[in-house]
Amino acid sequence: xxxxxxxxxxxxxxxxxxxxxxxxxxxxxxxxxxxxxxxxxxxxxxxxxxxxxxxxxxxxxxxxxxxxxxxxxxxxxxxxxxxxxxxxxxxxxxxxxxxxxxxxxxxxxxxxxxxxxxxxxxxxxxxxxxxxxxxxxxxxxxxxxxxxxxxxxxxxxxxxxxxxxxxxxxxxxxxxxxxxxxxxxxxxxxxxxxxxxxxxxxxxxxxxxxxxxxxxxxxxxxxxxxxxxxxxxxxxxxxxxxxxxxxxxxxxxxxxxxxxxxxxxxxxxxxxxxxxxxxxxxxxxxxxxxxxxxxxxxxxxxxxxxxxxxxxxxxxxxxxxxxxxxxxxxxxxxxxxxxxxxxxxxxxxxxxxxxxxxxxxxxxxxxxxxxxxxxxxxxxxxxxxxxxxxxxxxxxxxxxxxxxxxxxx
Ligand code: MG
Numbered sequence: 001x002x003x004x005x006x007x008x009x010x011x012x013x014x015x016x017x018x019x020x021x022x023x024x025x026x027x028x029x030x031x032x033x034x035x036x037x038x039x040x041x042x043x044x045x046x047x048x049x050x051x052x053x054x055x056x057x058x059x060x061x062x063x064x065x066x067x068x069x070x071x072x073x074x075x076x077x078x079x080x081x082x083x084x085x086x087x088x089x090x091x092x093x094x095x096x097x098x099x100x101x102x103x104x105x106x107x108x109x110x111x112x113x114x115x116x117x118x119x120x121x122x123x124x125x126x127x128x129x130x131x132x133x134x135x136x137x138x139x140x141x142x143x144x145x146x147x148x149x150x151x152x153x154x155x156x157x158x159x160x161x162x163x164x165x166x167x168x169x170x171x172x173x174x175x176x177x178x179x180x181x182x183x184x185x186x187x188x189x190x191x192x193x194x195x196x197x198x199x200x201x202x203x204x205x206x207x208x209x210x211x212x213x214x215x216x217x218x219x220x221x222x223x224x225x226x227x228x229x230x231x232x233x234x235x236x237x238x239x240x241x242x243x244x245x246x247x248x249x250x251x252x253x254x255x256x257x258x259x260x261x262x263x264x265x266x267x268x269x270x271x272x273x274x275x276x277x278x279x280x281x282x283x284x285x286x287x288x289x290x291x292x293x294x295x296x297x298x299x300x301x302x303x304x305x306x307x308x309x310x311x312x313x314x315x316x317x318x319x320x321x322x323x324x325x326x327x328x329x330x331x332x333x334x335x336x337x338x339x340x341x342x343x344x345x346x347x348x349x350x351x352x353x354x355x356x357x358x359x360x361x362x363x364x365x366x367x368x369x370x371x372x373x374x375x376x377x378x379x380x381x382x383x384x385x386x387x388x389x390x391x392x393x394x395x396x397x398x399x400x401x402x403x404x405x406x407x408x409x
Pocket of ligand 1 (some may be wrong): 213215239240265
């Protein structure tokens with residue numbers, strides 16, 4: 001019997017203080033629904049409008065089995081397409097339909113796409129601090145939990161350095177786009193970062209895999225130099241050395257340095273990642289699955305990457321919802337060319353709102369093996385965690401050099 005989409009709606013919740021958007025697709029079969037991640041935490045309200053005003057009326061009455069055609073027809077229904085708002089809206093519906101298909105089949109989604117290649121997904125988490133000792137202490141705590149991969153970021157003294165506690169402070173205290181706490185000098189950072197890794201290799205040894213995120217904050221020539229300077233410390237990868245606007249510099253980076261290259265959390269358009277993959281200019285693809293349109297797009301990217309020996313490292317910070325983490329994990333488990341999974345632990349409120357979250361054990365993420373994503377959403381509890389107040393609704397603060405010129409976030 002055909003099961004159809006009855007209604008598509010959004011649930012906005014922030015159990016960890018981060019603005020999440022979950023799409024719920026309700027069906028004509030009583031009790032059968034699907035959940036999808038549509039979290040674009042800097043513009044969540046725009047995504048909710050795109051889902052509820054445009055996709056809900058467009059897909060109502062459609063057969064829930066037709067995931068690919070619903071994706072393709074929704075994708076062109078705006079005529080002008082792509083971009084993070086519309087892609088996240090598509091992702092919410094797409095992931096919810098995969099959840100429904102898994103529930104109907106009685107299988108976890110990773111079984112629908114070929115089954116497990118590995119029992120669990122090794123993860124990396126974030127070690128940060130105000131100085132080298134704080135960062136290595138933080139890394140040791142993660143290693144004691146069984147992690148074999150650690151991302152390391154250190155504060156440039158007095159500056160709003162990406163990935164460090166001082167950066168987080170500026171986010172919560174921000175009240176003005178010209179906040180003097182938000183100064184960042186790319187050259188100061190690029191001189192300091194290799195010294196962190198020299199210290200880390202001395203303190204932590206050679207066994208642990210070390211990762212680093214440049215976060216598109218330096219000009220191309222400086223990114224090339226930094227990548228060369230990091231070579232002696234044998235990093236697992238360096239991430240986002242360049243912004244999407246400057247992807248044509250990747251060839252130069254590739255030729256100049258042996259440090260493995262990870263790229264992609266800001267990509268939203270196939271023409272950004274396709275040449276980097278097909279020309280073998282990167283080692284790891286780390287797009288944010290909801291930002292490129294959802295699970296259907298991501299599984300195609302994973303398969304494409306297999307033929308170019310590019311490994312997957314899906315973006316998995318706190319602004320990936322637990323449903324998004326479950327989608328990441330389904331691909332991690334079923335993708336032969338899996339590389340590593342970024343992970344941010346769930347707080348207790350998140351675990352309560354989203355029963356069935358993937359579990360971290362022995363440095364790896366484990367699925368509960370239940371059908372679909374294996375996840376639920378307690379809507380009554382979700383409503384108790386509204387979006388936090390913020391002067392401009394969670395948008396990134398401006399980061400500036402001392403002279404006042406803008407630096408990318
Ligand atoms: Mg990153």
